Amino acid sequence: MAVPTDRPAATPTRGDQRAARTLATRFLGYATLVFFGLVFLYPFVIQIGTALKTESDAAANPLSPFPDPLTLAGFERIFAGTNFPLWLGNSLLVTVLVTLGRVFFDSLAGYALARLRFAGRGGLFAAVIAVMAVPGVVLLIPKFLVLNQLGIYNSYAGLVVPLLADAAGVFIMKQFFESIPVSVEEAARIDGASIFRTFWSVVLPMAKPALITLTILSFQGSWNEFPHSLVSVQDPDLFTLPRGLADLVSGSLGSGTQYPLKLGAALLATIPVAIIFVMFQRYFVRDANDGSDKG
Amino acid sequence: MATETLTAVATAPGAGPRRRRGGVRGNENLAGWLFVTPVIVILGLFLLLPILMALWVSLTDWNGQGSPFTGDVPFVGAHNYTQLFTEDGLARRDFMTSIRNNIYYVAIVVPAQTVLALGLALVVNNRMLKGKSFFRSAFYFPSVTSSVAISVVFLFLFANSGAVNALLGLLGIDGPEWFADSRGVLHLLLGAIGVDTPPAALTDGGPFGLTWWDWLAGPSVAMISIITLVVWTTSGTFMLMFLAGLQNVPVTLDEASTLDGASRWQRFRHVTLPMIRPTTFLVLTLGMIGSWQVFDQVYVMSQGDPAKTTLTPAYLSYRTAFRDFDYGSGAAISFVLFLIIIVLTLIQRRALAERDTGRPRRGRRRRRVPERS
CATH class of the missing domain: 1.10.3720.10 (MetI-like)
Structure with missing residues (x-):
């Protein structure tokens, strides 16, 4: 990089402060990314999980992505019971x-x-x-x-x-x-x-x-x-x-x-x-x- | 790309190669028209002609039987339009209800998606974070999926025993029956502070056949679920536009203001925001244009119910024509909606034109160059 990002540190305390701030920014940035990543992707995860559930399981555990028991009945009915x-x-x-x-x-x-x-x-x-x-x-x-x-x-x-x-x-x-x-x-x-x-x-x-x-x-x-x-x-x-x-x-x-x-x-x-x-x-x-x- | 070699060739044959002989020109005239004919025929036949036909139908009482272009169809003049605005009746009440619903819809969707999109763009644009391209794709993905398929998913998420209510349950909140709840959010808020019975002054009358109390209902609980879906699907697209805008903000400017001691908020408020103003305006107007067209989600999720609180002009025009077989009224509603959207589009295009002429485009492009390391 052509741009110098760090001037010769004025005092050690200021440098520490800056490092702490950077760390906090990073943590906050990743937290935001992960939170919104979940908001935008979790509905698809639930969709996949629910497609493999039984109907009663889907109604009882709407948040869980894991089918219990796992069944392909839904897909079978898609091909057999619909157009x-x-x-x-x-x-x-x-x-x-x-x-x-x-x-x-x-x-x-x-x-x-x-x-x-x-x-x-x-x-x-x-x-x-x-x-x-x-x-x-x-x-x-x-x-x-x-x-x-x-x-x-x-x-x-x-x-x-x-x-x-x-x-x-x-x-x-x-x-x-x-x-x-x-x-x-x-x-x-x-x-x-x-x-x-x-x-x-x-x-x-x-x-x-x-x-x-x-x-x-x-x-x-x-x-x-x-x-x-x-x-x-x-x-x-x-x-x-x-x-x-x-x-x-x-x-x-x-x-x-x-x-x-x-x-x-x-x-x-x-x-x-x-x-x-x-x-x-x-x-x-x-x-x-x-x-x-x-x- | 190969363009650089091509430009090298381009300079070779000498100056002014564009002027050609008359014979070729005549040839080009014919070829030009032949090349555009398929598009003209398709767009003319299935876009312009139908608009004219619908304009005619909106002046009649055609009920779907036979052809609307015979003498047997009763001509009613502007009646289909006047009944939407001046005659007290079901048609005006439904239309005004749909306008009210859509106004609240726009009032929430546009700010929410703009703020969310800008926020996501700022995070994804942060130079200190890794894995950003994955998250950028994740945020954008809902925008490219089928509106019908995604509405089906949200029907399940917002079902009575669905994921949203399960999540609210974890927080100790008893979630509503989303798609059966026609209560307006503003009414609910007033109820929460003790105003249960509306003051008589608000129920006595109001503009266009709806009482003031009805106008001030706010979006219904059911509409909130559609609003959530739409904000969730559109934010990704607008995030990409903001990202493009943010990349025009020179890094050096940001660094200079940091050295001058500007806080992060000050930098955002006084450096970033002014620099991306054109993008913000574009996102706001595109959002407004788009949110007057909401149709697919309403069709799949609520069909205008409960108690007509998710009825929008687009869906109302469809329902009036294809369910009630009142094609004249349906077409009239379409044209009123058309007018609303065209006005918004003209505002947007004027602003875009001002942006493009107001600032030298070259200069803005060149600012990206210093980013190279």
Whole structure:
């Protein structure tokens, strides 16, 4: 370090005081970290524990993370007594299609807005910014109306197509394309490559970090998406995981609270995002704030 | 990254390579529109068009039968809007109740999540502590999980025999039946100091069809559990924003003020806080925008119950349309909510624009450099 942290100690007592203060700060810091670490993680620990408990154990010992006795009955009933496998399949299908669509369409549009000069570009970009401000919850009724009118309410098309592009993704891609130098593309173009070919085989490979970010955001967004599935389908065969979970909780289970089953189902729905979070954490962090990811 | 080699190449072909021949330009015009067409079609068809359709429906009494765009649907003009504000009736009472609930919700969620996020960011940003990246991830993780899945977990935590009540039991407190308790927190506090029967002046009347006593109920006990869930899930995201802001505070400034004898509180109050003001403003406004949109948690945890004390405008618009089949009123509620959120968004964007033009951005970036050792 260039900055001298300790001046030549003036008097020994002052140095002692300072050392004591530092120690106290550290202790307080770690205490705070551990306390809030528990606050933020213990609910997940309880969730895992409860998913492996019997129903009476779950009710009697709600704070304990240790199942006594340990049982897989909750999970067995998830697969035997609910439509969970079907919801899982639907969620996978929707998530894969939506993620592919968003990554492709958002990069195309982002590239055009960043690089291609065409009439109306400025207006289009302003529209993208405006659209980003439209809050999702006020679109519940509007979306239902248009799906109904187009005759794709209650279908896979209704579940997938409206989510295939998003303004925020276009914005991310445009910002990224603007940050890479234009010269390579120009070289390709001078060599006679078409615009699409330049985009596809020259520009996209350079945009890997942004593509990963967009893939992760799209995956997480569409895997967790709830309001859209609420207003686009009503047939239980078309439910995605969040919709199915919400249905479980609102009492389609019949008797008893069945918390081990519900928490187990919620746990299974959380695992894919958790895995991606652990693997690609720095891309999540990048989304929340640009490039301040330091240890 | 490879960008440095690319810039080296970039300077080679000579100055002004951006100007190209007319033929290519015409080509670009076509290609540009082709490239943006899929996005325009999808956003136009499923975002702009539906908003216009809903605007029309909000002027009708459509009940969900057939198409709303035929002559058979009764046109009622602005009635769906006026009944929310000027006509005494169930529609206005429900709407005003939902507005009241959401105001209390915002009033607690926004300060709580901002303070918690800033506090966590300060601890995680402390240079003396190890293992910070683990805790940073732990605090952020709830933000990326499914709102429905996490609501299910909190339903269990706040159940009558759930973890929260068990914890309160350890402290000798008899926890409430969270999701059945419609008593307002402010009413409870007044009850605690002996005001059990409301003064007649407050029950006689009040604005918009609710009595003053009702307006002053505070969030219900049930709403408190939803508030807890939301603060818990959102703080991590805002913590990351504060962390980014804190990293713009030069270490040297902090050290200089320490040498000048400033106490830790003085340093926080007079050095750190002014430096991260733009971030704080961003967090506050984003928090306000987000907390007027609470929907998933209400749908899963309470459906607006008990006694409509967790009803929010977003959930009310859904319920009015899809449960009561009064699509006109539901759409009208959506548009009022839309207006509230747009106003908040405009305030936020104006402030952000001022921040970006008011301070030289380059200078702020460069401050990070001295951190290198």
